[in-house]
Amino acid sequence: MSADETTITTPGVAGPLTEDHRRVLRDLSAVERRPGAPKPDAILTMDDVQRRFGGMTAVDVDHLEVQEGTITALIGPNGAGKTTLFNLVTGFDTPNSGRWSFQGKSLAGKGGAAVAKAGMVRTFQLTKALSRLTVLQNMLLASPGNPGENLFLSWLPFTWKKHEAEATEKAMEILARFKLDTKAADFAGSLSGGQRKLLEMARALMTDPTMIMLDEPMAGVNPALVQSLLGHIQALRDEGMTVLFVEHDMHAVRHISDWVVVMAEGRLVAEGPPESVMKDPAVVDAYLGAHHDTDLGDDALLDPAILARLEAEEENR
Amino acid sequence: MDEFLRIITQTLAELIAPTTAAYAIAAIGLNLHFGYTGLLNMGQAGFMLLGAYGFGIATIAGAPFGLALLVAVVAGILFALILGLPTLQLRGDYLAIVTISAAEIIRWVGRSTWLQEWTGGASGLQGRDFKESFHLLSPLPDGRTAIGPLEYINTGSDSWWTRIFAWGLVALILVFVWLITRSPWGRVLKGIREDEDAVRALGKNVYSYKMQALVLGGAIGAVGGVVYALPLAIAPDAMGRTMTFFAWTVLLLGGAATVFGPVLGSMIFFAAYMLMRTGMRSLTANTGLGDVITTTNVEQIGGMLVGVTLMLLVIFRPQGILGNKKELAFNVR
Numbered sequence: 001m002s003a004d005e006t007t008i009t010t011p012g013v014a015g016p017l018t019e020d021h022r023r024v025l026r027d028l029s030a031v032e033r034r035p036g037a038p039k040p041d042a043i044l045t046m047d048d049v050q051r052r053f054g055g056m057t058a059v060d061v062d063h064l065e066v067q068e069g070t071i072t073a074l075i076g077p078n079g080a081g082k083t084t085l086f087n088l089v090t091g092f093d094t095p096n097s098g099r100w101s102f103q104g105k106s107l108a109g110k111g112g113a114a115v116a117k118a119g120m121v122r123t124f125q126l127t128k129a130l131s132r133l134t135v136l137q138n139m140l141l142a143s144p145g146n147p148g149e150n151l152f153l154s155w156l157p158f159t160w161k162k163h164e165a166e167a168t169e170k171a172m173e174i175l176a177r178f179k180l181d182t183k184a185a186d187f188a189g190s191l192s193g194g195q196r197k198l199l200e201m202a203r204a205l206m207t208d209p210t211m212i213m214l215d216e217p218m219a220g221v222n223p224a225l226v227q228s229l230l231g232h233i234q235a236l237r238d239e240g241m242t243v244l245f246v247e248h249d250m251h252a253v254r255h256i257s258d259w260v261v262v263m264a265e266g267r268l269v270a271e272g273p274p275e276s277v278m279k280d281p282a283v284v285d286a287y288l289g290a291h292h293d294t295d296l297g298d299d300a301l302l303d304p305a306i307l308a309r310l311e312a313e314e315e316n317r
Numbered sequence: 318m319d320e321f322l323r324i325i326t327q328t329l330a331e332l333i334a335p336t337t338a339a340y341a342i343a344a345i346g347l348n349l350h351f352g353y354t355g356l357l358n359m360g361q362a363g364f365m366l367l368g369a370y371g372f373g374i375a376t377i378a379g380a381p382f383g384l385a386l387l388v389a390v391v392a393g394i395l396f397a398l399i400l401g402l403p404t405l406q407l408r409g410d411y412l413a414i415v416t417i418s419a420a421e422i423i424r425w426v427g428r429s430t431w432l433q434e435w436t437g438g439a440s441g442l443q444g445r446d447f448k449e450s451f452h453l454l455s456p457l458p459d460g461r462t463a464i465g466p467l468e469y470i471n472t473g474s475d476s477w478w479t480r481i482f483a484w485g486l487v488a489l490i491l492v493f494v495w496l497i498t499r500s501p502w503g504r505v506l507k508g509i510r511e512d513e514d515a516v517r518a519l520g521k522n523v524y525s526y527k528m529q530a531l532v533l534g535g536a537i538g539a540v541g542g543v544v545y546a547l548p549l550a551i552a553p554d555a556m557g558r559t560m561t562f563f564a565w566t567v568l569l570l571g572g573a574a575t576v577f578g579p580v581l582g583s584m585i586f587f588a589a590y591m592l593m594r595t596g597m598r599s600l601t602a603n604t605g606l607g608d609v610i611t612t613t614n615v616e617q618i619g620g621m622l623v624g625v626t627l628m629l630l631v632i633f634r635p636q637g638i639l640g641n642k643k644e645l646a647f648n649v650r
Contacts, residue, residue, distance in 0.1 A: 092514065116520030128515035130508050140501070141508050142519045148501035149521070151529050155496035164501065207520060 018238050024069045035268035036063035043068035049098030058084045060266045071243040073253040076263035082246045090122045091115040119210035129196040131189025139171035142206035178202045194225035214245035230256050324595045326466045331591040332584050338483035339545035344568040344579030346537030352573035354530040355510035357413035361538050362560035363420025367392045368539025369546040376447040393539025397532040405527045427553040441552035474548045483544045495576045566627045572637030594619045
């Protein structure tokens with residue numbers, strides 16, 4: 001199976017395949033390679049989603065299913081409508097028409113907060129780490145169901161101290177995993193761009209999401225940190241979460257995604273496993289002009305020697 | 318020398334004056350709006366005036382003190398709901414525009430002849446009509462008491478009882494606000510202040526939190542209005558835009574998003590304001606300065622200096638006296 005091969009042979013990124021991941025890849029290998037193909041276990045399903053800005057149709061998606069337990073990449077040239085689609089599905093924008101459901105429940109017309117509560121949590125292209133709160137406060141803010149966030153209980157600390165202590169413990173565990181635990185007491189504004197991306201991802205994890213939506217997680221991140229970000233994203237999937245991410249960085253897409261959805265001019269133009277979809281004529285067409293003379297999956301960064309050098313540079317900063 | 322002592326005594330007296338307490342309370346409410354949630358309420362005087370009217374009209378109608386205070390709080394809550402329902406969905410600046418106009422509407426309706434029967438029109442409500450229930454509550458014996466250079470009657474308009482009650486309320490509200498702002502609820506507000514979308518993406522109902530902050534801060538503002546009216550009368554023209562800007566100066570001077578900022582700010586502001594005016598008045602009357610500035614101009618110059626102070630504060634020390642510079646040092650937008 002070709003998808004298998006890619007993930008296994010990627011140095012530095014892929015760990016050993018989990019049983020679940022094997023099953024998911026097996027399921028995906030049977031899926032048709034065409035836009036809007038039905039999947040055996042779709043966690044997110046969209047139908048006829050349209051968003052127009054004046055006369056311009058930014059998003060016009062007839063049908064899209066996202067398979068549960070996978071890392072699905074949403075790619076496409078600039079202005080393809082990827083982020084708009086993201087905003088629509090996560091309740092940060094209102095479509096002109098369309099419906100979509102998450103885990104069988106319709107989320108159409110729900111606001112951003114309701115979508116997050118349903119278990120679909122997103123991050124933003126321009127990182128939204130709250131810089132005037134400390135790193136730990138950022139994490140605690142995300143903890144769901146905190147009784148102290150109710151105004152009527154907030155002035156009675158004994159009603160929320162227990163939840164707060166448990167949330168702090170959980171937050172520190174997650175921060176340790178993202179190597180941010182030593183920064184817990186610092187204002188998030190003092191973090192570097194890459195660390196803010198990590199914090200945003202860590203914060204999203206605090207909400208115990210079933211699905212995590214990442215809007216350009218690698219944008220503006222130091223190449224050495226990209227590697228660790230990719231590892232974290234794979235770890236999310238291996239823990240059973242579904243990941244949908246928008247990305248421009250093609251080698252990131254190629255080496256961690258299980259399935260790739262390509263958009264151009266608001267429509268889906270192709271779907272498939274990463275290595276085959278990039279050879280799809282529709283995709284080459286979509287990118288022509290922007291990327292036609294570059295290898296969509298540039299391997300240079302995966303050379304261990306180059307990586308080691310970049311990592312050393314990051315250490316010495 | 319006597320003149321000098323008189324000026325110092327008057328300045329000291331401002332530190333514990335009921336008006337200082339009233340502004341401290343109003344600024345605590347404003348702090349919930351602006352300091353913690355980032356809501357630009359430019360109409361805190363409207364909340365205060367409405368609270369004063371609610372208290373005064375209810376008392377004149379025969380309500381006991383506690384009920385009249387409750388009416389004032391409910392008036393503040395309703396006003397906040399009416400303002401917040403349409404505007405909190407919009408960008409922050411709109412709230413500023415709406416609140417400043419709404420406060421003016423309250424004032425103009427109050428001073429119009431339309432509701433004169435209840436509001437007393439432009440001349441407002443006389444103190445003697447609504448103060449009795451408050452004075453009856455006083456546990457102090459009759460007579461006067463002097464503490465150091467400060468001497469007031471025990472019970473009355475400008476009395477120790479008014480001061481004890483006003484500052485007791487300040488303390489109570491301060492403890493409450495301290496408790497809620499250090500709680501997870503306060504943390505959500507601080508998150509909203511910085512980036513609504515980030516908080517929304519974590520599953521919090523941002524609109525509801527903003528509404529809670531607006532309502533709570535407005536209700537506190539209404540209580541401030543009652544405290545303001547207790548030693549004086551309820552005059553709509555005394556509770557207009559100037560009052561809002563004084564409340565803002567008090568808040569920014571003390572430090573937004575700090576617990577004690579509004580109280581410290583109010584004390585320093587009114588003491589300095591009094592020192593400046595009495596000092597200038599004395600100088601114009603007794604020295605050559607009187608040839609340049611006439612005594613009648615002192616009030617106007619005082620007002621101008623407040624405006625200049627507010628500008629200098631925002632430009633050079635936006636965090637105020639107590640504010641955390643770090644908390645405000647990162648440019649987020």
